[in-house]
Amino acid sequence: MNTEQDARLDWFKSSYSSGEGGACVEVAADATLIRVRDSKERGGPRLAFARGAWAGFVADLGRDRV
Numbered sequence: 001m002n003t004e005q006d007a008r009l010d011w012f013k014s015s016y017s018s019g020e021g022g023a024c025v026e027v028a029a030d031a032t033l034i035r036v037r038d039s040k041e042r043g044g045p046r047l048a049f050a051r052g053a054w055a056g057f058v059a060d061l062g063r064d065r066v
Contacts, residue, residue: 013039 009028017024017039024039034054036047049057 009035011037011042
């Protein structure tokens, strides 16, 4: 993903993030993928997950399986 494409994504982080520069991740969704990046290093590497894989991961978090 290039910088221009990245700028078009709507990145967000949890409302539980304090905004004090802590260890947070930001998440953005496009038509096919969920993208995750470090909030402290926005220009750094990103992870990309298929929507179904991300949904399963989040569901498992809610069940304390991760």
